[in-house]
Amino acid sequence: MRKILQLAIAGAALLALVAGCGGGGGGAPAPPAALVINIAALSDGVVGTPYNQTIGVTGGTGARTFSISAGSLPAGLALNTTTGAVTGTPTAPAGTANFTARVTDSGTPQQSDTQALSITVNPASLGRNDSIATATPLGNGTSAASISPSGHPNSILAPDEDYYRIATTAAAIVTIDINA
Numbered sequence: 001m002r003k004i005l006q007l008a009i010a011g012a013a014l015l016a017l018v019a020g021c022g023g024g025g026g027g028a029p030a031p032p033a034a035l036v037i038n039i040a041a042l043s044d045g046v047v048g049t050p051y052n053q054t055i056g057v058t059g060g061t062g063a064r065t066f067s068i069s070a071g072s073l074p075a076g077l078a079l080n081t082t083t084g085a086v087t088g089t090p091t092a093p094a095g096t097a098n099f100t101a102r103v104t105d106s107g108t109p110q111q112s113d114t115q116a117l118s119i120t121v122n123p124a125s126l127g128r129n130d131s132i133a134t135a136t137p138l139g140n141g142t143s144a145a146s147i148s149p150s151g152h153p154n155s156i157l158a159p160d161e162d163y164y165r166i167a168t169t170a171a172a173i174v175t176i177d178i179n180a
Contacts, residue, residue, distance in 0.1 A: 032060060032061040032107055033059035034059045034060075034111065035057065035058075035059045035060030035103060035112060036058050036113050037055060037056070037103055037114070038057060039055055040115070041117065041118075042055075042086065042117055043119075044122055045090040045119055045120070046090065046122050046124055047090050047091060047092050047121055047123055048090070048091075048124045049090070049124070050088075051087060051088060051089065051090055051119075052085060052087045054083065054084050054085045055101050055117070056084070060107060061105050061106065061107030061111070062105055062106035062107050063082075063106045064082075064084070064104065065082070066079055066080070066082070066101065067081060067101075068099050068100065068101060069100045069102040069114055070099060071099030072097060072099055073086060073097055073119065075090065075092075075093075076088045076089050076090045077090055084103065090119075090121040092123075094122055095120070096118050097119050098117075098118045099117060100115065100117070101114065102114045
């Protein structure tokens with residue numbers, strides 16, 4: 001009887017030891033979310049106009065480092081390697097710059113992601129030069145001025161109707177080229 005009792009006590013102690021372990025756990029922690037560049041397109045820029053757009057990222061662990069792994073940014077723009085902000089003032093020439101952005105985290109194991117992106121830089125607006133004071137001299141006493149349709153200044157015409165006014169002296173010859 002004594003051996004049966006000792007065996008029963010030893011069995012109960014083993015059962016208590018197994019029950020006290022908490023039923024699992026102790027394994028590796030869940031892996032961090034995948035590091036992903038989550039922006040598919042960057043906004044257009046304009047020559048001579050300040051630009052500021054950030055390459056969005058989710059997931060990963062710790063500090064991130066951004067870089068351009070292929071291609072290049074438009075002239076006048078730079079990538080902040082810590083924040084992913086693309087900033088600066090685009091310069092000529094206007095056009096589209098294609099590049100691949102890369103982000104890497106500081107976790108262990110290290111994760112990275114790349115995304116093909118582009119930025120189109122549009123030319124600066126020439127604005128209105130519709131007076132002789134702002135006309136562009138072409139030589140031989142000839143000047144060029146844009147005449148921008150914008151509706152009559154006193155609003156007697158609808159905004160989508162063109163209004164042009166040309167004032168000359170009696171001896172002037174006026175040539176108008178319309179490029180539509």
